Amino acid sequence: MVTMRDVAERANVSIATVSFVVNGSKRVSPETRARIEAAIQELNYRRNVVARALASSRTRILALLHPDLESRPNATVIQFVMGAAHGARERGYDLVLWPVNDDEQMSHLLAGGLVDGVLLMEVRIRDPRVERLLASGVPFALIGRTEKDDLPYVDIDFATTIERAVAHLRSFGHERIALVTQRTKAQAGHEPGRITRVESAYLDAIAPLGAPPAIVAVEGTSAGGREAASVLGADFPGSTAVILVNEGASAGLVKGSRALGRRVPEDLSIISAATTRELGEMIEPALTVMVAPAPELGRLAADALIDQLEGVQDAPPHVLIPCALEPGQSVGPAPTG
Amino acid sequence: MVTMRDVAERANVSIATVSFVVNGSKRVSPETRARIEAAIQELNYRRNVVARALASSRTRILALLHPDLESRPNATVIQFVMGAAHGARERGYDLVLWPVNDDEQMSHLLAGGLVDGVLLMEVRIRDPRVERLLASGVPFALIGRTEKDDLPYVDIDFATTIERAVAHLRSFGHERIALVTQRTKAQAGHEPGRITRVESAYLDAIAPLGAPPAIVAVEGTSAGGREAASVLGADFPGSTAVILVNEGASAGLVKGSRALGRRVPEDLSIISAATTRELGEMIEPALTVMVAPAPELGRLAADALIDQLEGVQDAPPHVLIPCALEPGQSVGPAPTG
CATH class of the missing domain: 3.40.50.2300 (Response regulator)
Known part of the structure; x- marks a missing residue:
């Protein structure tokens, strides 16, 4: 396996400098960084995802199961998605879009070991996907709610x-x-x-x-x-x-x-x-x-999931935020008579 | 490291059955599948991403670098994103949304070993991100074009x-x-x-x-x-x-x-x-x-990138598709005088 030392030798820099670039922990000059990135690519150095997964059984990847947005793009749904992607990145996780949620695909996702946890959108009152997630033991958080109120969720109030x-x-x-x-x-x-x-x-x-x-x-x-x-x-x-x-x-x-x-x-x-x-x-x-409040709720959903993964919280998080009124020109006095 | 055999033993099924579920290669009864998924979760079995990365230096994960969609959701841009996510899934890849594209984040992405390749949106005529990608050697495809026409791209004609x-x-x-x-x-x-x-x-x-x-x-x-x-x-x-x-x-x-x-x-x-x-x-x-033609172009961009990764194509793919006219009520005869 290629090590950080190999990358350092190829790029002719110290191991510490390679580490700064790989972990984003300190600024490095553009020239040096380019040399390190090129060495990483030439040597096919794959530190993070592999090392992390081996060391901790964690990939720091979250999946967002979503409905078919391609055929029905919807301004608000997109804000949930992007909010969740931002929220995940801010805590050092990556969000994978998982567009197909039929049963086979769900199996592949849950069994494949790619993801640490799942965010579920367009949650139904009785949702077979939630049953699958509960049975599999994979941590998850819902954007929306089923009829049960005891699962981790964020939702519009x-x-x-x-x-x-x-x-x-x-x-x-x-x-x-x-x-x-x-x-x-x-x-x-x-x-x-x-x-x-x-x-x-x-x-x-x-x-x-x-x-x-x-x-x-x-x-x-x-x-x-x-x-x-x-x-x-x-x-x-x-x-x-x-x-x-x-x-x-x-x-x-x-x-x-x-x-x-x-x-x-x-x-x-x-x-x-x-x-x-x-x-x-x-x-x-x-x-x-x-x-x-879609961008906020997307972020909070990612937070709720990551809190579970990192053992920060014991009780399942329940977040409800109402929509904020912004007057336009479509409301007027009730007509009389 | 936990093996497929351990999972099979815990779930009390054959290794072949575990493999069917993990690889989605054959239908398995819901009960058996649930048992296998539970065993996978209990044992923290992480086959695919780790095994793949070790065996092939590949993660089968693609990153989509995109502009800040959260603050400017745009019906057409979303269709590109979802088209790319679908296209990636159809070929067995996962698409990670990478919302922040400042220089530090870019470094972290290129050096982190998470992704096999990158899709870049909102491409600029002279785009420093393209220079970074070229210098790093990470395969990529563009949705849009720079001033150079020799890079792999898909675009509206x-x-x-x-x-x-x-x-x-x-x-x-x-x-x-x-x-x-x-x-x-x-x-x-x-x-x-x-x-x-x-x-x-x-x-x-x-x-x-x-x-x-x-x-x-x-x-x-x-x-x-x-x-x-x-x-x-x-x-x-x-x-x-x-x-x-x-x-x-x-x-x-x-x-x-x-x-x-x-x-x-x-x-x-x-x-x-x-x-x-x-x-x-x-x-x-x-x-x-x-x-x-945003859903199609999103898919084709994923295809163009995956073709490179799998060595299917030698020449960089260049795909141009024009928009299709759909008459409404906003065009009429030119006023006279």
């Missing part, structure tokens, strides 16, 4: 978020408030946990208003948003405001409402929750948004 | 894309066509290669029209788009059409133009190039877009 959205709309006189959420192909009980939690938070928050609930679930696309506008018009014509937890449908909801003669915000007020400010600003009128 | 955008606008009678691109803080010569290539493709494509060029560079935000609308109105009032290569500014450009009394497409036609269809549909009116 949907209860507080929806409560604040309702309070904001009530301060403008709205009493009939609808919820537009995301339709899922999953069978009952396997839908993403956030959908279940958003719906129950909504029911709690509107209960004092005494009005019947109005919940519409559509695809997270512009077409889905237009569908929501037409369902709202047909089935819930009395609703004067909408809380949207489906950022992909936001533009379609505004366009579709306008096409049906309902102006935003004169006839219909809209709050888009769990999204980004920039996405809200793209729409005309600029949407009042509740910004998802 | 901007020449063909812009040529087709101009042809489409000319078919509607437009002769004064402006370009809105992205402002960069980089010093001259270090701007992203795509900006330079888009500008030169634009100059070539409008040359036959005989009209003076009109190029505006703004930030990739809604505010940037509004700024572009006002600069176009003030400095290039004769332009009747815009080719936009700055998806983040698209909504702002439409809103800003409307605010200045220029309707889209009656007064101003817009084509948004190198973006996604979904983003174009969010805007009112839905934009005519030229869709970036």
Whole structure:
């Protein structure tokens, strides 16, 4: 096996200098560094990953299991991913994107010895992947929650978020408030946990208003948003405001409402929750948004996992952060009469 | 060191069965698999990454060096990332996201022995990271191009894309066509290669029209788009059409133009190039877009790198794919008079 000494000899520097470069622990002149990197490459020196794995049975690699983002890029999901990658790097870990999460791939991941731990996104109420992780004994943390609350997780605090959205709309006189959420192909009980939690938070928050609930679930696309506008018009014509937890449908909801003669915000007020400010600003009128704390939660998820790996914490970490309200032009006084 | 035999004994199965699970080479019943995974975890068995690295000096891990996506999530960039992650997985490699690309971090990556090769995004015309990679001898492939054309790369074919955008606008009678691109803080010569290539493709494509060029560079935000609308109105009032290569500014450009009394497409036609269809549909009116082949290029970049690593190809791969036109409602006949 090639040693650090071999690299030092080839590059004609001290072993300490090689160590500075390999561990990033001290600045070295660009020329010297280039010589060391070239020697490392020529000799195929593979210190860290191999030495670490042999010495400690650790690779310092984390895997992020994620849904198929390629076909459905979503501003907020990306912020979770990047937040987790940053969080891992800051603590000296690397984050591997693991795009396929069928059963075979999961087996390969859990058995392959590549990763020290797993971050799981788009967690479902009853999630077979969580069962697999529990059975395998590989440490993990969830971005989102199953029906059980005793696993390590970070999540958006949907209860507080929806409560604040309702309070904001009530301060403008709205009493009939609808919820537009995301339709899922999953069978009952396997839908993403956030959908279940958003719906129950909504029911709690509107209960004092005494009005019947109005919940519409559509695809997270512009077409889905237009569908929501037409369902709202047909089935819930009395609703004067909408809380949207489906950022992909936001533009379609505004366009579709306008096409049906309902102006935003004169006839219909809209709050888009769990999204980004920039996405809200793209729409005309600029949407009042509740910004998802996605970069922070991504980081905290990486932290929660690394804390477990390093034995820093005993109790499983549970982190909940609500979305922050940023007023735009899509909320106005409830129409009278 | 723990061997596959130890795992087989602990799980009370044959070594062959352990191998099936570890290598994903054959289906094994869920119960047996769970038992093997548990044994692997209890014994801390780390076969693949360590054994591979020792046997072949390879880790089968690729790093993707990317810009700070967290603060600027961009639908198209994400598709590149996910395409690369998929492409790597399909060939049995893992893709590590490497979010920080300052000099120290780069050193740590190149010297650490974690990765077999590197994918580089947001490549600049003169890119010090490329020089570092060349000096280190670590195999790499670029998503984008430097001023040199002899390195392995995949890229959008901007020449063909812009040529087709101009042809489409000319078919509607437009002769004064402006370009809105992205402002960069980089010093001259270090701007992203795509900006330079888009500008030169634009100059070539409008040359036959005989009209003076009109190029505006703004930030990739809604505010940037509004700024572009006002600069176009003030400095290039004769332009009747815009080719936009700055998806983040698209909504702002439409809103800003409307605010200045220029309707889209009656007064101003817009084509948004190198973006996604979904983003174009969010805007009112839905934009005519030229869709970036980002998922394909991401995959092809991973392929190009893996081909090098596996010695499949001798010549450095050069892949160029143009964006595909998808008409929306933002292009109309040139206003007369």
